[in-house]
Amino acid sequence: MPELPEVETVRRRLEPALVGRRFVDVEIRDPRLVRPLEPAEVAAELAGERVAALDRRGKYLIVRFESGRSLLIHLRMTGSFRHAPRDSLDGDPHTRAVVRLEDGSDVVYRDVRRFGTWLLLEPPELDPYLAERLGAEPLERTFTPKRLAAALAGRRAPLKAALLDQRTLAGLGNIYVDEALWRARLHPLVPAGEVTDEAHLRALTRAIKDALRAGIARQGATLRDYAQPDGSRGRMQTEFKVYGRDGEPCDRCGTPIEKIRVAGRGTWFCPVCQRRDEL
Numbered sequence: 001m002p003e004l005p006e007v008e009t010v011r012r013r014l015e016p017a018l019v020g021r022r023f024v025d026v027e028i029r030d031p032r033l034v035r036p037l038e039p040a041e042v043a044a045e046l047a048g049e050r051v052a053a054l055d056r057r058g059k060y061l062i063v064r065f066e067s068g069r070s071l072l073i074h075l076r077m078t079g080s081f082r083h084a085p086r087d088s089l090d091g092d093p094h095t096r097a098v099v100r101l102e103d104g105s106d107v108v109y110r111d112v113r114r115f116g117t118w119l120l121l122e123p124p125e126l127d128p129y130l131a132e133r134l135g136a137e138p139l140e141r142t143f144t145p146k147r148l149a150a151a152l153a154g155r156r157a158p159l160k161a162a163l164l165d166q167r168t169l170a171g172l173g174n175i176y177v178d179e180a181l182w183r184a185r186l187h188p189l190v191p192a193g194e195v196t197d198e199a200h201l202r203a204l205t206r207a208i209k210d211a212l213r214a215g216i217a218r219q220g221a222t223l224r225d226y227a228q229p230d231g232s233r234g235r236m237q238t239e240f241k242v243y244g245r246d247g248e249p250c251d252r253c254g255t256p257i258e259k260i261r262v263a264g265r266g267t268w269f270c271p272v273c274q275r276r277d278e279l
């Protein structure tokens with residue numbers, strides 16, 4: 001599932017293709033993408049819009065139009081984009097939508113599992129929609145140990161579960177939470193509200209930023225479906241410190257990485273570097 005680094009990679013790659021261009025024609029092939037609205041109705045609304053900016057907030061892509069409206073896209077499990085010359089991507093059974101741009105290229109949205117969503121919002125709707133669902137943006141300067149402390153305060157959920165909650169912090173998923181906790185030397189099952197020590201909060205803030213930046217620097221991680229808009233894979237999957245590495249030696253201490261389940265998700269950690277009794 002694409003997390004912040006994968007979505008940010010898609011954003012950076014699509015930005016030059018989209019910004020300043022007009023949506024000449026839009027075809028929405030899968031009604032699930034825009035439900036409960038009618039695909040033809042949404043497609044007609046999008047046609048003619050010109051892109052002013054392509055932004056990201058957490059795991060959402062935000063296509064901002066010159067009209068002030070925005071298209072909020074969530075890739076969920078397997079959503080991805082391809083950008084290529086017109087009609088060159090025909091024949092893909094997983095294509096859910098096609099945007100024809102005025103320069104003769106197509107932006108094609110594909111989604112094997114079909115959980116992705118496209119939501120067209122009027123100007124006053126975007127900020128409240130996001131504010132209700134998302135906490136701090138971890139790579140912004142405003143995300144500090146103090147801000148993290150406030151988001152974790154009083155919470156009894158395991159630290160990993162709290163970090164997966166998009167209202168705590170936007171953009172983290174199963175991979176980058178495990179990677180960040182290993183970097184911070186914190187056990188995934190520690191109750192979130194017990195992380196109150198200055199040094200731990202500083203380490204975790206830094207670890208979250210570092211893990212995400214490492215992912216972005218390698219164009220994200222391709223486990224199954226994720227690909228960049230030119231079809232190429234990410235490279236982060238070969239550099240995980242713990243994720244998916246049970247039984248392999250910890251990079252720091254050589255102890256075999258262990259796998260447990262937290263909040264229903266496979267969770268990898270080093271039992272020596274990340275000791276639960278150290279808090």
Ligand SMILES: [Zn+2]
Pocket residue numbers: 250251252253254255270271272273274
């Ligand atoms: Zn270790």
